[in-house]
Amino acid sequence: MALGEEVSNKQIILKNYVTGFPKETDMEMVSSSIKVKVPEGSKAVLVKNLYLSCDPYMRLKMTKPETPTYFTEYPLGSVITGYGVSKVLDSEHPNFKEGDLVWGTTRWEEFSLITMTKMLRKITYTDVPLSYYIGILGMPGISAYVGFFEICSPKKGERVYVSAASGAVGQLVGQFAKSIGCCVVGSAGSKEKVDLLKSKFGFDEAFNYKEEHDLDAALKRYFPEGIDIYFENVGGAMLDAVLLNMRDHGRISVCGLISQYNKDKPEGVHNLFCLVSKRIEMKGFLVFDHWHLYPQFLEATIKRIKEGKMVYVEDIVEGLENAPSALIGLFTGKNVGKQVVVVAHE
Amino acid sequence: MALGEEVSNKQIILKNYVTGFPKETDMEMVSSSIKVKVPEGSKAVLVKNLYLSCDPYMRLKMTKPETPTYFTEYPLGSVITGYGVSKVLDSEHPNFKEGDLVWGTTRWEEFSLITMTKMLRKITYTDVPLSYYIGILGMPGISAYVGFFEICSPKKGERVYVSAASGAVGQLVGQFAKSIGCCVVGSAGSKEKVDLLKSKFGFDEAFNYKEEHDLDAALKRYFPEGIDIYFENVGGAMLDAVLLNMRDHGRISVCGLISQYNKDKPEGVHNLFCLVSKRIEMKGFLVFDHWHLYPQFLEATIKRIKEGKMVYVEDIVEGLENAPSALIGLFTGKNVGKQVVVVAHE
Incomplete structure (x- = not known):
């Protein structure tokens, strides 16, 4: 034209x-x-x-x-x-x-x-x-990067749980966590996605939350020693179950609460006392506060993509x-x- | 004997x-x-x-x-x-x-x-x-000290809200906040307590939460520009109302949730999405992790008591x-x- x-x-x-x-x-x-x-x-x-x-x-x-x-x-x-x-x-x-x-x-x-x-x-x-x-080089990418590295202060060997783990952000959080030697478990809503988490993104374990009638029991199975870091994408009942399974001094990075967005009134979260008894830090973030990190994020992520160390x-x-x-x-x-x-x- | x-x-x-x-x-x-x-x-x-x-x-x-x-x-x-x-x-x-x-x-x-x-x-x-x-020199004292100064990173001029504000911990949080130039509002459950908050502890404002049928409206009245720091002692409906009134980058120090301790199932908290949209940090603590600060706390607090700058x-x-x-x-x-x-x- x-x-x-x-x-x-x-x-x-x-x-x-x-x-x-x-x-x-x-x-x-x-x-x-x-x-x-x-x-x-x-x-x-x-x-x-x-x-x-x-x-x-x-x-x-x-x-x-x-x-x-x-x-x-x-x-x-x-x-x-x-x-x-x-x-x-x-x-x-x-x-x-x-x-x-x-x-x-x-x-x-x-x-x-x-x-x-x-x-x-x-x-x-x-x-x-x-x-x-x-995706990986845009808003979801820097959300995963900031939400994991800046908000959670992760350390090698820590146990990380990611919900909505095959999504635009979750798949990256899992790969970032593995890159520094964390143990990572993800949940998603179908067998195909669960398979992807393990075969493609390198999660240590993954499960289909729709097949678990007791989320608390499921988390206890995958985290017998508890969760150090939870990357929160969903909210509601999952957050309640996670709170019961956090370790002392755990960190929860709140990226989104997708399970709640279509509800007139969001579900109640009941287990917040765990924040006290386990001294948990729970922090929400928006990428808009962190754009100054974009250049370093872009360089590092482009490099990892080209080296075949990250997939999307x-x-x-x-x-x-x-x-x-x-x-x-x-x-x-x-x-x-x-x-x-x-x-x-x- | x-x-x-x-x-x-x-x-x-x-x-x-x-x-x-x-x-x-x-x-x-x-x-x-x-x-x-x-x-x-x-x-x-x-x-x-x-x-x-x-x-x-x-x-x-x-x-x-x-x-x-x-x-x-x-x-x-x-x-x-x-x-x-x-x-x-x-x-x-x-x-x-x-x-x-x-x-x-x-x-x-x-x-x-x-x-x-x-x-x-x-x-x-x-x-x-x-x-x-x-009290002031024991567990409640260091709880107020740690929960306010360490967990909330307060700055002069910030707007602080304290629930259960005339209690063992709350009355101290208010005085600590005033000592560094914050604006402090407290809530309590009787006229006598509300009067104490203003006349004895130097809170800028105080209200009787039992007389407020709409906690959100009450908080909007006392915090037209929102809350920077919430010192959480009660939980439940109060926390839900506070979340709606927090400012961006606000901090919530979770000391206790007394309104929930006698319930078989704690009330649900519905407004956690505010953690994301306002980038709020919510952190629980127990004094047991902070006893190393006791000597400095004791010296500072004894001094303030003797100078008449703190009351209990x-x-x-x-x-x-x-x-x-x-x-x-x-x-x-x-x-x-x-x-x-x-x-x-x-």
């Missing part, structure tokens, strides 16, 4: 605020048009979106909250925003030029005019799959029209690995 | 394991006898108990737990153990001699033969009320026979300040 041309632009908008479980009908694909040209003097960037990311936090932005939270809701009728990998078609911003590959906050549409350019990063290493920049499994869906169902699938555990939507191949 | 004499020894024993709210009939006063002489070569100490401490954790030791916890249960029929201030009548231990005043773990009886002498400390400063050694309110009950009702009173909030039982005046 030529610069200045008016092109059609398919978009996914939020149609209804979501209550309970999200439905495909809560989103809608609409067709718009966009001029392939950045308004002069605007410092904006016009991109063609290649890969879009499905992340659990996006569900939180689909609820109309009674009080404002960190996760500001999507305005009703607006195009959904999220992480993506994109190609610059035109730029009025000095840091970006036509042809650059970038990743960061974009929108669920074919072409985006991005004015919030501080949320964009130029991709310099292009000898890895570009979709990695919304993605679940790739083709077509923007399939993005809503892919996002919803996160909450039923349909995805195996990081959920990626391909909007266009370069 | 003469050394070697056989004397009668009233004792309070645990008669039944407690379920739900403790009752006076769960304990019983019995009469025994004891020889006022330490067996030779035993390294034990024989003491006359002067002051006994009523502390919430003791309730946890009255439950027969299904699984062992840090708080090992009292054996049924045994004399209740707890903190006390005592006078040494005889000693075979090189660190203690007749006439010494000591504080530490003793038993709910008139005279105790103490073999676990590592839990005893000699009292060197006797120009303060001796009962202070089970005790609720003193006379007579060992009244110890069970005094202990039970902690859970109805009957006590105003630190609950002390006088067994004998020196």
Whole structure:
């Protein structure tokens, strides 16, 4: 397409605020048009979106909250925003030029005019799959890195438990933990995922939480001496069972609570007294506080990928029209690995 | 009495394991006898108990737990153990001699033969009320000190909230917080206690939580800009309301959860997602990990007491026979300040 041309632009908008479980009908694909040209003097960037990311936090932005939270809701009728990998078609911003590959906050549409350019990063290493920049080399990657190394202060030999362990973040936490000599057990929701944890990501043990009617008993089986570090992705009943199985001076890094995002009222967690009796530290984090670590994280992780010391499994869906169902699938555990939507191949 | 004499020894024993709210009939006063002489070569100490401490954790030791916890249960029929201030009548231990005043773990009886002498400390400063050694200068004191300064990393100007604020620990947390220039609000369960918080302990504000049907609204009233530090003594619904009102990067020091100790199943806490969205650190602690700080704590606190910069309110009950009702009173909030039982005046 030529610069200045008016092109059609398919978009996914939020149609209804979501209550309970999200439905495909809560989103809608609409067709718009966009001029392939950045308004002069605007410092904006016009991109063609290649890969879009499905992340659990996006569900939180689909609820109309009674009080404002960190996760500001999507305005009703607006195009959904999220992480993506994109190609610059035109730029009025000095840091970006036509042809650059970038990743960061974009929108669920074919072409985006991005004015919030501080949320964009130029991709310099292009000898890895570009979709990695919304996974292992993007927000999930640095979440795993910060949440494990910075929040948990892990030591060699410690016993680490990861829930949602085959997901975008969990698979990386397990590999980081193994890289420093921890003993790692993960849980996931299918035999296929459990097999992946052991065969592909090198977890010492793994189990299917859906087959365990007693999570406390399951954890006691895999951690007869207790858990030093819990990387929390799910919340609810799992957290309650974990608290009973933590060791003294254990650490819990709270990355997310995906089991709770579709509930009107989150489940209660009952065993918090364990925080006292076992002197546990439980700490939530958001990657946004830790972007200064990104350069060191990127260098280290790229190196490990190239050396074959880290792997990443993605679940790739083709077509923007399939993005809503892919996002919803996160909450039923349909995805195996990081959920990626391909909007266009370069 | 003469050394070697056989004397009668009233004792309070645990008669039944407690379920739900403790009752006076769960304990019983019995009469025994004891020889006022330490067996030779035993390294034990024989003491006359002067002051006994009523502390919430003791309730946890009255439950027969299904699984062992840090708080090992009292054996049924045994004399209740707890903190006390005592006078040494005889000693075979090189660190203690007749006439010494000591504080530490003793038993709910008139005279105790103490073999676990590592839990005893000699009292060197006797120009303060001796009962202070089970309060401001004892376990509650160092709990407040460690739980506030070590766990919360407080900074001048931060907004601090203390629940059970007129209790043995809470009243000290408030004063510590004021001493470094924090803004402190406390809650308690009666008008008398609320008045004490403001008039005696220097809290900036205080409220009666029993008069607030909406704890979230109450906290928003006292903390329109949110809470930086929460010193947690109660748990349950209060913790849920606090989580909604914490500021980003807030810290919660979990000292105890007294509202939960008489429940078969603790209440659920629902708002843990705030740990993520606000990047909150929540950490439990036990003083037992921090005794190395006791000397510096004691020096600093004695100095502040003598300068009139710290005060301490005790609720003193006379007579060992009244110890069970005094202990039970902690859970109805009957006590105003630190609950002390006088067994004998020196």
